[in-house]
Amino acid sequence: MADDPTYVYAAGEGDPPELPGGLTGVADRPLRVIEAHGMWAAVSTVPSTDFTQDALQERLEDLAWLATTARAHHDVVDELGRWTTPAPMALATVYLDDDRVRAMLDERGTELAGIVRRFRGHTEWGVKAYVAPQATREPEPAGRAASGADYLRRRRAARDRATDADSVAHDAAERLHEAAATHAADTRRHRLHAPALTGRSDRMVLNGAYLVPAGDEDRWRAAVDDGGDGGLTVEITGPWVPYSFVAVPAQPAEEGR
């Protein structure tokens, strides 16, 4: 038991939230709250079998385990978000014991409190946009190429169509991003998902995150609805606890690690 480490989901400032009883997190372990230095952290004691350095790195490459753990982590953060403003940790933030978590709350308290204040009264929304790969799919002109030159001309035309379609899709995605940014306090762009990840035949052209002030959600959504061009398939996700906005790109980080 003493060897079982402490997994941290999120931290917050001031009084800890009064959570409903019986909540569990990663590995179905009960959720607890540690308070120290005017901060709190939501944690679970997790099995040392999965949470040694080597085991964890290996487990993270197991998609089923990663999925289960990510959902458990998210469920806790999401629940905390219903009651308070949490600063969410990255997946698999683990300390040897509760004392190490208290030390972290002391060392990083100012930074964590800053995140909480920035997040207060905001939620994150995601906008993903896809474009059908029509240009590359467009049927070849009827009939066989009459000659080598004809064949090459057709190939070139097909490539030009694809290039045009790419730039049209790119522009449409940028316009959609601008529209979504209109009522957002901040924005981030996540990397685009490869088709292998989405399982879709159409291609992702926008994967944005938007920090939207409470009360502005309707206006934000309306702007996104208006900002989508005909050619794009748009998906909105959220509300999220603002995971994507923890880092502040503009602000020079304190010296790393």
Add this chain to the structure above:
Amino acid sequence: MTGTVAPVESAEPVSGLANREIALVDLLDRLLAGGVVLAGDLTVSLAGVDLIRISLRALITSITPVGPAEEEPS
């Protein structure tokens, strides 16, 4: 916890990623690239978690690979 379907065992593991209530890919965008990064006592490299590689491996080990990639220089 809700019964999370292990994508590895499902017939369509990768599209399974996208079709859940909250798509796993959207979650991992946020949990792997977002969140507060603290130097915990176990330092695992989330940057080393290559989602595409993991999911492709899951795909390959569970179903016959989808035909060869078209000549497409994405």
